[in-house]
Amino acid sequence: MMVVFLILVIIVFVIGSMKFLFEKELGEFHFFSIGHFFVLFYSYITVLLGFSLIYTVCEMGSIPVLSGGFEHEGHYFYTLFNSMYFSAATLFSVGYGDMYPVGIGKLFATFEAFIGYIMPAIFVMRTVTRT
Template sequence: MALLYGTVTIGFGMIYLLLELENYTVLHEMGHPLQGNYFYKLQTAFYFSSITFFSVGYGDLSPVGIGRLIASVQAFIGYTLPAAFVVRTVFYVEPPEKK
């Protein structure tokens, strides 16, 4: 389960980073387009991905443009994934066989 969460978080973080590196503004920091070198954008993209996936965000970063759609999809996955694990556990666990 942790591997799946990590993979989704890193995958969406890379999407945000790649779009920022291609000069598509997808993240605003405190109301301004994201500035800084590659490593700052990398850590900010992963941070934004984590807070979007695991919560509703802190408000220091906000998505803009196509970033809003991407963040919405990621948040939806973040909300439905735990429910999917519960449903799978409750409904698909076979009862032990009686001897």
């Protein structure tokens, strides 16, 4: 039950942090600005860390979500490192194949990959369609 609660809290924080992409104004309009780059960078880092925490919480709570490439009986930081690696490979559509999702992890990985595809599209759309 605690694992489900932690996952829901993490999801709420990830969605809340992505609000910058959906705000009406990201600031003063320039075709490209460092501020806009940092908004995109912050959003990617937040999603990456959020999903890696979801994978870590599940693994530490005896809910298998990842397989291959690492031992399951690891220290917390070892599990977190592997979860961050898998999250980055999924979010940036690299997918090396040395680790793969199992069980409920397939749903999380699919959702993360979808976010990884749609975030740059939203960012470009917001930048190009300024009035």
